[in-house]
Amino acid sequence: MGRTATGPKPAFAPGTALPELAWEACPGKGIDYPQLYLDHYGRMPDSWLVGHIVATRTGYAGDPSVRACGASGGVTTAVLLHLLQSGRIDAAIVARQGVPAPLEASPVIASTAEEILDAAQSVYIPVAMLDILSRLEPGKRYAITLVPEQAAALRRLQHSGHPQAQQIDYVLGPYTGTALYPAAIDSFVRAHGVAKDDPVTSLEWRAGEWPGYLEIKTQSGKVLRSKKVYYNFLIPFFVTRASLQSMDFANEFCDLSVGDAWSPAFEAQGGGHSVVVTRSAKMEALVEEMIAAGALVLEREDDLKATEMHGHMIDFKKRGGFIRNQWRRKIGLAAPDYGMAPATIPPSRKMAELVISTLFVIGSTAPARFVLRQIPESVIGPVFNKLRLSWKKASKPTKRKGLADFRMIVDEE
Known part of the structure; x- marks a missing residue:
């Protein structure tokens, strides 16, 4: 696996012949969950x-x-x-x-x-x-x-x-729930005014007492800390595709x-x-x-x-993941197939997903990430947390609707 700005990716030598099992077990392609x-x-x-x-x-x-x-x-x-x-x-x-390097x-x-x-x-x-x-x-x-x-x-x-x-x-x-591309940390430290010639020497994602905080230390002695509920503002900008699929x-x-x-x-x-x-x-x-x-x-x-x-995140995966994968295939993009589909998805849930996915698409762009770096974490952290809680409360009826009797239909193909 090769290291990239968007995480580890397979690196094959020219002419490599992969066994069939590599394809069957590939999570990017999608594994048949029912089987x-x-x-x-x-x-x-x-x-x-x-x-x-x-x-x-x-x-x-x-x-x-x-x-x-x-x-x-x-x-x-x-x-x-x-x-x-x-x-x-x-x-x-x-x-x-921290293996093999702090970041x-x-x-x-x-x-x-x-x-x-x-x-x-x-x-x-x-x-x-x-x-x-x-x-x-x-x-x-x-x-x-x-x-x-x-x-x-x-x-x-x-x-x-x-x-x-x-x-x-x-x-x-x-x-x-969600993971971040490594570029998220680079954006975070740059937004805090850390120079490129001041390398990170240690990183803890949940330091201190539960629920913990992000702690980053640099060679010059700078210590950056952000509450877990605050540094979640990085998610819309750097969430991994695997998290969404x-x-x-x-x-x-x-x-x-x-x-x-x-x-x-x-x-x-x-x-x-x-x-x-x-x-x-x-x-x-x-x-x-x-x-x-x-x-x-x-x-x-x-x-x-x-x-x-965890009802909100269960819905994000079970119904949201399916909707996002379905939409990707409709526009000709690759998406995993897990061999199953939710039996029912209310129209209101698809509308909520349209809002969510639009934010992720906009957030992943270079201009949006540039704007993010200009906003102090002391501002965007609390603001994002309030917006997150407000959205969670407002969308709860939509996202929880039908979860009590949720079931999947198995793809018979």
Whole structure:
């Protein structure tokens, strides 16, 4: 994979002959989700909103230091540590910001607890996690953290007999809404008056206490900080195409899916809470073991109630993703095909999507990004957050309409 301003992209030598499996498992082309549900779970999902579910819980890591270093409740980090320390895996494959350079992120093989802790926290730029499969040592077993498109690709590789993919025993992943192109950070630091000859020396996407803040340090000693709810203003200008085309928010092909638990009660408590979904019997057994040992502090949650915390983003993926892909194909642009379509989409939802997509198209242009750099973050951050909350409130009836009985129609072709 080659590094570009728009994230990692495949780089093939002239005359390269790719195996058919590379095409079947390509998330950019689109993976047949209904067939993968059958191959992996043996049936269609329990919920068309969040996928196959064994149990849904909310909570956090039992170790306060692990909870503090995580992006939300530290659950993913705690599980990876337990897998390693109990001998179930030889190493964990995780995304780490700052490798090989401060503004870059790469998959790393963490074989010690310290290395797993060093990779805690979120990464909001694309990372080619599956590029590391060729580096796995024969005979060793691994856990891996993946975003939804990568998890689906890995499962397709596993069910097709790919030897390195089959060395992955546990797949964990975050609920994934939007990611940013790497150019977002360059725009952010330039807008704060950082000169090009003052390089960034460190970057944390969610530093400090939950929900955290973006923290960037430069060689001259400058420290830039922006609350998570403020630096979201970068999204309309630098959102990745994969974010807009994906129809999977809850990471449906992981053994364990973890997301921020956005609710007034949890936010008032502070410290970070997570929604935790187990999707396999072995992961459910592991989570129960960790709860009994005090390594996880989790309580059962109603499956449907838990989706209410993320209803806006679930709709953004399930219906919005389909609409955006459909529109791209109609104008002759490439878009992934997931082998399924929402049974119904209200006309009002398509109108709302027209507004959303128009903003993304305008925001991605050079003039719009130039204007963005002229506005102080102290102004655009709070203003964007208020606009975001107002839009979310105004569009809630439209975007939530029909989600309670949402279902997909499987493409029979």
